[in-house]
Amino acid sequence: MESTTKVQSIRGGFKAEREFGFALEGRFPGLDLSGVDTEGVAMVVEISDPKRLNLHQLSRVLVGAAKGGVKTAVIDFQNKGLTTAVPLFNLFAMVDENARLKELRKLEKAIRTGV
Numbered sequence: 364m365e366s367t368t369k370v371q372s373i374r375g376g377f378k379a380e381r382e383f384g385f386a387l388e389g390r391f392p393g394l395d396l397s398g399v400d401t402e403g404v405a406m407v408v409e410i411s412d413p414k415r416l417n418l419h420q421l422s423r424v425l426v427g428a429a430k431g432g433v434k435t436a437v438i439d440f441q442n443k444g445l446t447t448a449v450p451l452f453n454l455f456a457m458v459d460e461n462a463r464l465k466e467l468r469k470l471e472k473a474i475r476t477g478v
Contacts, residue, residue, distance in 0.1 A: 375417025378409045379424045387437060391446050394437070399448045405435040406451060411442065418462040425455045 384401030387394065399405075406428040410416060425436070429451055436454040439446045 375420040376410060376412045376415035377417075377421060378411070379421075379428070380407050380409075381405070381428070381431075381433065382407045382437070384435060387435075387448070391437065391439070391448075394446055394448055396448050399435040399450055401435065403435075404431075404433050405437055405448075406433045407437045407439060408454075409439045409441055413440065418458055418465065422455065422458050422462060425451060425458060429455065 381404050382390065384403055384405050387396060387401060387405055390407075406425070408421070408424075428436075433451055435448060436451045437446065437448045438454065
């Protein structure tokens with residue numbers, strides 16, 4: 364039985380899909396789910412290439428998931444073998460902060476180079 368309800372492939376170095384919370388233990392054995400809500404649906408974000416990760420697109424997907432009632436995010440770095448589960452709001456806050464830092468770095472570079 365397939366437990367995935369919706370897959371969203373985005374050009375931006377990641378794939379996002381919704382997964383039932385009760386199916387997370389079977390899909391990610393050994394994952395610590397003690398600090399997250401597994402009662403409803405979770406957002407699984409698979410990142411294939413962190414260097415190509417589009418933070419703006421990821422932020423939009425996370426906002427849409429939050430509007431749909433998703434409370435848990437599982438981040439899976441496929442090539443690194445790293446997987447973690449966090450509350451969706453915490454992931455959104457980290458993504459938003461990193462997007463802002465990226466914009467500030469671009470502005471700083473433009474000021475330094477005079478462009």
